[in-house]
Amino acid sequence: MLRTAKHSRNRQPALWGALMFPLLCTPLRALEGAMNSAPVRYVPDLRVWVLGTGRTTYVMGLNERGELQTLYWGGKLTSDHDLSAARSHAEHVSFDSSETMTNLEYPGWGGRYYNEPALKVTLASGVRDLVLKYASQEIRGDTLEIRLKDIQYDLFVKLIYKVFPGEDIICKQAVIENHTPQIVTVEGAQSGVWYVPEGEGYRLTYLTGRWANETQLIREAIHPGKKVLESRRGNTSHNLNPWFAIDAGGEADEEQGRVWFGALGWSGNWKLVVEETPAAHQVRVTGGYNDFDFSWPLQPGESLGTPPYYGGFTSRGFGEASRLLHRFERDQILPDRAHPEVRPVLYNSWEATTFDVDEAGQKVLAEKAAKLGVELFVMDDGWFGKRNDDHAGLGDWYVNPQKFPHGLQPLIRYVNSLGMDFGLWFEPEMVNPDSDLYRQHPDWAMNFPGRPRSEARNQLVLNLAREDVKEYIFGVLDKILSENKIKYIKWDMNRHFGEPGWPEAPLAEQKEIWVKYVRNVYEIIDRLRARHPSLDIEACSGGGGRVDLGILERVNIVWTSDNTEAFDRLGIQEGFSLAYTPKVMSAWVTDVPNLNGRSTPLSYRFLVAMQGALGIGANLNKWSPEDFALAARMISTYKSIRETVQQGDLYRLCSPREGALTANQYISAHGKQAVLFAFLHSQQYVRPLPALCLRGLDANALYRVKRLDEKVVEQQPVLSGSFLMQHGLNLDLRGDYDSTLVILERIE
Ligand code: GLA
Numbered sequence: 001m002l003r004t005a006k007h008s009r010n011r012q013p014a015l016w017g018a019l020m021f022p023l024l025c026t027p028l029r030a031l032e033g034a035m036n037s038a039p040v041r042y043v044p045d046l047r048v049w050v051l052g053t054g055r056t057t058y059v060m061g062l063n064e065r066g067e068l069q070t071l072y073w074g075g076k077l078t079s080d081h082d083l084s085a086a087r088s089h090a091e092h093v094s095f096d097s098s099e100t101m102t103n104l105e106y107p108g109w110g111g112r113y114y115n116e117p118a119l120k121v122t123l124a125s126g127v128r129d130l131v132l133k134y135a136s137q138e139i140r141g142d143t144l145e146i147r148l149k150d151i152q153y154d155l156f157v158k159l160i161y162k163v164f165p166g167e168d169i170i171c172k173q174a175v176i177e178n179h180t181p182q183i184v185t186v187e188g189a190q191s192g193v194w195y196v197p198e199g200e201g202y203r204l205t206y207l208t209g210r211w212a213n214e215t216q217l218i219r220e221a222i223h224p225g226k227k228v229l230e231s232r233r234g235n236t237s238h239n240l241n242p243w244f245a246i247d248a249g250g251e252a253d254e255e256q257g258r259v260w261f262g263a264l265g266w267s268g269n270w271k272l273v274v275e276e277t278p279a280a281h282q283v284r285v286t287g288g289y290n291d292f293d294f295s296w297p298l299q300p301g302e303s304l305g306t307p308p309y310y311g312g313f314t315s316r317g318f319g320e321a322s323r324l325l326h327r328f329e330r331d332q333i334l335p336d337r338a339h340p341e342v343r344p345v346l347y348n349s350w351e352a353t354t355f356d357v358d359e360a361g362q363k364v365l366a367e368k369a370a371k372l373g374v375e376l377f378v379m380d381d382g383w384f385g386k387r388n389d390d391h392a393g394l395g396d397w398y399v400n401p402q403k404f405p406h407g408l409q410p411l412i413r414y415v416n417s418l419g420m421d422f423g424l425w426f427e428p429e430m431v432n433p434d435s436d437l438y439r440q441h442p443d444w445a446m447n448f449p450g451r452p453r454s455e456a457r458n459q460l461v462l463n464l465a466r467e468d469v470k471e472y473i474f475g476v477l478d479k480i481l482s483e484n485k486i487k488y489i490k491w492d493m494n495r496h497f498g499e500p501g502w503p504e505a506p507l508a509e510q511k512e513i514w515v516k517y518v519r520n521v522y523e524i525i526d527r528l529r530a531r532h533p534s535l536d537i538e539a540c541s542g543g544g545g546r547v548d549l550g551i552l553e554r555v556n557i558v559w560t561s562d563n564t565e566a567f568d569r570l571g572i573q574e575g576f577s578l579a580y581t582p583k584v585m586s587a588w589v590t591d592v593p594n595l596n597g598r599s600t601p602l603s604y605r606f607l608v609a610m611q612g613a614l615g616i617g618a619n620l621n622k623w624s625p626e627d628f629a630l631a632a633r634m635i636s637t638y639k640s641i642r643e644t645v646q647q648g649d650l651y652r653l654c655s656p657r658e659g660a661l662t663a664n665q666y667i668s669a670h671g672k673q674a675v676l677f678a679f680l681h682s683q684q685y686v687r688p689l690p691a692l693c694l695r696g697l698d699a700n701a702l703y704r705v706k707r708l709d710e711k712v713v714e715q716q717p718v719l720s721g722s723f724l725m726q727h728g729l730n731l732d733l734r735g736d737y738d739s740t741l742v743i744l745e746r747i748e
Contacts (some may be wrong), residue, residue, distance in 0.1 A: 028093060028458060035080055039142040039163035046085045049137070051145060051161060052076070053168040056313045060105050061086030066133040068146060070195045073260065075315050089280060103195045106148060106159055106174060106342060108132045109188075116226065116273045116286040118174065118190040119637075121152060124182035135419040159192070167328035169312040174288075175305045178298035185508075186298060188291030191309035196260045196283045201249035201584035203221070204274055205318070207241040207575050212595060214238050214544035215575030217657065220245070230271040231290050232674040234497030234514065234558055235541055236548045242270045243579040245321055254319040254652055255695070261314075261321045262287065263579060265333075265549035267305035267417055268518035269294070293500075295511040299572060307550060319695075320580065323649050326581035330647060333552050334584070335529065342642050343583060343613035344375035344421065345635055348490075351564070351590050352619035355382035355389055356404040359411050365412075368620040370418035373630065373635040375692075376488055377415045378423035383408070385435060391458045393500035394430045395437030397476045408484050416485065423488030423536075424480075428454040429521065430459045430472045430494065444469050446513065448501035454475075457493035465516035474524045481532050486540075491525070491555070492704040493541040518550075525554045539588060544572075547580060557584045557613055564617060565594035566608040567737065570656040573611060580667075583646035585612030589631070591619055600737040602627055606634040607677055607739045610665055611645060614638050637708065641675045648675075651695040656681070661689060661733070669695050674703065674744040680733035691728030694744075697721035704743040711740040718747065 043048045047069065048061035058592070071086055089101035097112035108130030109117035122128050132148040133157065139145075144161040158175040168201075172192035178184045196202065202222040206229055209216045219426040229244065231237040231562040242264035248518040251257040262285060264270050269290035278284050279746075287309045296304050310328070314320040331337055353361060357379055366377045381387065383403060385396030393400075399407050406422075415422045431438045431445055433455070438445065445460035453460055454517035462469050480486065500671050529535060539551045540559035547558045557583045561572050569587065576585055587609035592599040609615065616631070636646075644666045653663035653676075668676045674697060680689070697703065699722040705712065713730035724744070731740060 004330070013225050020109055021607070032038060035078055035082075037154055038163050040139050040144040040161070042137065042139060043080070043083060046083055048083055048085065049146070050077075050083070051144065051163050051170055053163060053165045053170065056168045056170075058170055059083065062134050063088045063102065065304070067099075067102065068132075068134055068148060070103040070105050070193070072196065072197075073311070074197065074258065074313055074318065096279045099278070101282070103198075103282055103284070104193075106132060106157060106192060108150070112568075115277055115282070115284070116193075118186065118193055118286060118288070119157060119176065119177075119186070120188035120291065121155065122185045122187060122358065123155075123180070124184070126152075130155070136415070139189060145616050153184075155184055164328060164332055167312070167331065168314060168324050169310055169328050169332075172309045172311065173301050173306055176298065177303040178300055178391060180425045181300050186294075186296040186304055188289075188294060189296065189304055189306050190285045190286050190288030191306040192288070193284050193286045194262050194309075194311045196248075198283065199248070200276070200281050202276070202283050203247050203250060203252075203445065205245040205478065205578070207243060207578065209238050209544075209572075209575075211238050211290040211542055211545070212561060213568075214547075214561045214563075214569065214723070215241060215578070217575045217578060222274060222283060224281075226278045227274040228271065229274070230290050230292075231269055232290060234268060234500065234517065235493060236267050236270070236546045236551070237496070238543065238545045241579060242266065242287070242548050242700060244272055244274060245318060245578070246283065246285070247318075248276075252317045255317045256315070257317050259313070259318055259321040260311070261325070262309065262311040263325070263549050264288070264307055264309050265497050265553065266518070267521070267546055267548050267550045268330040268625070269514045270307070270548075289515060293511055294514065295508070297508045312663075319651055322578055324653075325579060326577075326583075328648065329549070329552060329581045330583060333549055335554060335556060336412055340647060342646050345373060345638065346376040346378055346423070346488075346586070346588075346615035347372075347374040347420075348378045348380055348588065348615055348617045348621075350380035350425075351588075351617045352621070353380075353382070355387060357382040360405070362411055363414050365620055366415050366418055368623075368628075369616065370420055372620075372631050373639070374616060375420055377418075377420045378488060378490060379411070379427065379574055380490065381424040381427075381492075383424070383664055391434075392432050393436040394427055395433040395435040395462070396458050397426070397428075397440050397480060412485050421487035422485060423490060423538075424484075424486050425490045425492060426477065426713055427494060428477060428524070429462055429464055431462050432459050434458075439627075444472075446497065446500050446502065448499050451499055451501070451502050454498040456498065460490065461495065461497055463513065463517070464520045465502055465513045466504065468522040470524060475532040477524070477528055478531060481528065481535065487534065487536065488490070488536045490540055493546060495542075522550070522554060529554065538742045544576070547576070552580075552584060555588050559586050560612070564588050564590040565598055566595050566600045566605040567681065568575065568596065569608050570662045573608070574652065574656055574662075577650055577664075581646075582612045582650060587612035588615040589619035590617045593617075593621065596717055601739075602630055603634070604679065605741040606631070606638075610634065610638045610641070610741070611666075611677055613646065614642070636675060637743075641666075641673065644673045644675050648673075653695065654678075659685070661692075663692055665696070669700060671701075672746045672748075674746075676729070676744070678733060678740050678742075679733055680735075680738040682736045683734050683738075684715055689731055689733060691730045693726065693728035695725045697725055697744075698746065699725060702747045704747055706743040706745065708741040708743075712742055719744075
């Protein structure tokens with residue numbers, strides 16, 4: 001039977017606490033008064049914790065068995081009357097254990113627990129049974145720590161909750177602590193579990209793809225069983241992204257409906273298990289380290305921390321879910337979170353020159369880029385070692401003396417004299433077998449002795465889990481950054497792990513390579529940033545293979561995709577924007593015909609790229625004077641709107657998945673400027689476009705309408721917010737790959 005009533009949007013949020021456990025919650029004592037607004041609160045009478053953001057509430061409680069149980073996650077509860085004590089699920093039959101049917105906040109695998117566990121261990125005695133019960137708690141402002149303990153052994157789990165009231169986001173993290181006198185082997189460690197209210201008819205939205213085809217949106221029904229989103233490749237991967245959104249029964253769209261969403265901050269093997277349990281219809285998403293090929297022996301006194309696992313809720317659709325995440329990333333995650341900066345307009349030479357870089361050629365490009373208004377000139381692959389193609393050189397991070405006989409200084413000085421900062425490409429984690437580094441240290445590549453070493457793009461992965469390799473890579477990068485005025489590095493990773501052996505480590509610890517590698521990549525970046533505070537970093541992995549909230553704590557921007565074909569980019573960028581802010585979405589204008597053999601007008605390519613952090617990746621030596629004139633105008637226009645694009649609120653008006661028209665609107669943080677981008681894929685049957693209604697404006701305000709061209713039919717210089725949102729703008733887009741930009745300035 002479909003319990004659709006549960007998903008009715010007319011229900012009052014106050015009912016939801018009870019609805020999550022319709023049979024289980026026995027309201028105890030009604031508490032008087034409105035709900036306290038502290039971000040974290042313990043209500044001792046009920047033994048519940050209430051985590052509150054601006055517009056959401058998350059409630060956990062201790063049930064009669066002493067288990068920590070999720071009670072509620074959703075819109076803001078306004079009164080303590082809505083709270084009730086936790087009660088475990090009633091058990092009606094021996095096959096459906098109460099523990100399994102109860103929403104355990106952090107279930108260990110043991111006893112009669114059959115859902116996806118959060119923690120799986122083997123004790124030195126051979127015991128593989130873990131039953132976690134409440135031990136203690138500590139509240140510090142917006143942070144709550146709850147410690148659970150096994151019913152017998154001194155194995156503890158510290159659950160850390162951090163509340164971000166302004167962004168409606170809560171972070172969960174777990175630390176597994178071995179206080180037993182013997183080794184405990186952790187075989188699966190998750191950061192936590194997010195439960196949506198029990199029921200059927202939920203939908204999952206997630207992002208999938210491959211190289212040149214990243215962040216494709218999939219939306220599908222959740223049914224009993226499990227759907228596993230994961231990476232087993234050593235990095236985040238293009239194939240699936242550690243982000244999800246769940247809405248109830250097709251209720252949500254861009255503008256309205258309840259959406260629960262979450263994301264993991266981890267750039268290695270990760271796993272999200274989306275599960276609807278067949279018996280109780282619990283809908284839960286367990287997330288953390290991938291437990292495939294995972295094993296972590298904890299010595300007495302040692303602990304293992306898990307990645308941050310963020311969750312948020314909104315009743316205002318997928319659009320608001322994205323805006324909350326974007327705001328969260330800008331304000332709480334990115335390295336410039338304390339003092340946000342706009343991203344500069346960048347030029348990157350890769351598509352123009354590939355490996356064929358030298359001082360004279362780069363100077364010519366730099367001069368042309370500067371005339372366009374570019375602010376950051378980045379030299380890509382090919383400048384180091386014996387790097388003339390992708391067969392050699394990775395690992396040899398010294399300047400190629402044939403290409404740069406006087407080192408990098410003359411080029412950097414020239415770039416700086418043109419008023420631009422200088423950036424440089426690296427792929428620090430890799431080695432070509434044809435390199436001095438590999439000849440000296442063949443053991444530094446991850447490998448199983450006596451087994452093949454499979455190459456991809458003619459390269460092997462350095463075992464960065466090793467301390468000596470980590471120190472070497474840090475030292476090399478630190479030296480180059482200390483000796484040269486380098487403002488920016490593009491940190492690439494062009495293959496996944498293969499044969500992830502670590503023969504030098506004790507056998508029991510060799511599988512730690514998956515986690516230690518990533519921790520060491522993070523550590524290198526953190527140390528480089530500390531030693532070179534003005535350094536900016538771009539994360540790249542053959543395009544968008546390393547995009548997640550873990551790397552975004554450390555890098556300023558990510559390379560969205562190696563696919564720079566503008567029409568394809570509309571879809572990739574839409575998916576990207578579901579989870580990640582346009583501020584970090586590097587987007588280049590490149591030459592045509594591009595990947596699909598498609599040619600789009602230069603203005604279209606610019607407008608597509610201007611929806612993120614604009615860059616130019618074209619061969620400027622081939623551009624006509626008209627191209628230069630158009631590009632200079634576009635870059636200057638971009639500079640007048642980039643704060644809105646990068647730091648504002650994004651409204652996705654028309655999706656490239658749904659029709660010929662794609663439209664996105666951005667509103668600046670203070671609401672003074674709004675920007676509309678619209679793209680027509682191909683007109684058919686002389687069909688006129690429907691008027692495009694804008695969103696999020698002030699209905700009572702007047703806006704001055706600035707057109708990039710004559711493609712807006714309404715010719716009034718000033719329009720009201722109400723007109724723009726109710727009547728909309730008629731656009732005169734025609735033919736194939738037409739596009740326009742409209743800038744609205746609020747009249748004060
Ligand atoms: C990867 C990146 C590209 C470029 C090349 C250089 O493919 O995604 O942007 O840097 O490497 O080899």
